[in-house]
Amino acid sequence: MDAKKDLRKSIKKRLSEISLPQYEDQSYRVAQQLFKTDEWIEASTVAVTVSKVPEVDTFQIIRKGWEQGKRMVVPKCEPKPRKLDFRELKRFSELESVYYGLLEPIVSETESVSPDEIDLVVVPGLAFSKDGYRLGFGGGYYDRFLANYQGNTISLAFKDQIIPEVPIESHDIAVEKIITSEGVIIIGD
Template sequence: MESKKEFRREMKEKLAKMNKWEYEQSSFEIARRLFAGREWKEAETVAVTVSIFPEVDTLQIIRRAWLDGKQVAVPKCVPGERRLDFRLLTSFTQLERGYGNLFEPKTEETAPLSPGQLSLVIVPGLAFTKGGHRLGFGGGYYDRFLAGYRGEFLALAFERQLVPKLPVEAHDVPIPKIVTEKEVYRSC
């Protein structure tokens, strides 16, 4: 089986081939399926990363959460401790480029939220199996966070991110639900 590094490279190349309109339409369909789900409807606080192409567009998800009266929590990486701190985002102007050139909340303008305050965590990833295995971006931040998190979580992915098999390690946390533009896959 290929290494995680090789899988990451191949998936990034595959995603980069998506044209703008395919990306927009697929992201819209994924969001529509997410909004129809129980987890979204029941969530008071949604934790989500601010996407960078070619990840599924999360800006529309953040906007919808605000329109639905939900709180939005965005992670800030703490590289020295290799952990995530989630902070309450009330405006896109509270974002800045941070760790790994990701969009992260400005700590001086946002309030911290504890894991217990998060109703739904949307977990990012590069590749997934229908059985819930996930290949992240390589930092292990989400696996460490999810190991102690007791709330609802799921992932959003394009169908092209689904693969038959991934290299799995003992610390990898499976995703119970993956929402794509065509289907909702449940592993638990």
């Protein structure tokens, strides 16, 4: 467990050193790579977290989804059962700041969407290995969600987030693709 904690700390430090222009440039390039994937093109409902620096910026991804007529859903964390409730987001004003400054959907203004209606989940993480495993932020919410999810999974990453290996536990689930500013890493290739 300490290995994960230490790795989280070192990746956060590395990401904090990215300048704002580099952050914006790399986020834009990652998004452009995502928009070319079959998973994005064919998806009508896309689940994505609302990013917080230093994660790859997802605001532009949500906007692009709206422009293309996609249903964009974002997670509301339910701390007691430690599960995710994905809710349709139609405007950024339907978000509120919750713990740790995270932006989540306002329950009274958004509708819950069943996991089987979601075509693509953009899975967040701090670090990723080329075999699709990721180091999350430590809550285990996504691992629990992905255990029963049947659709496509993609993660977005800056090149500094790709590392030789991440500590894996039995409940960890690999994503199918990792999108970076340099290109797409297809797991299993």
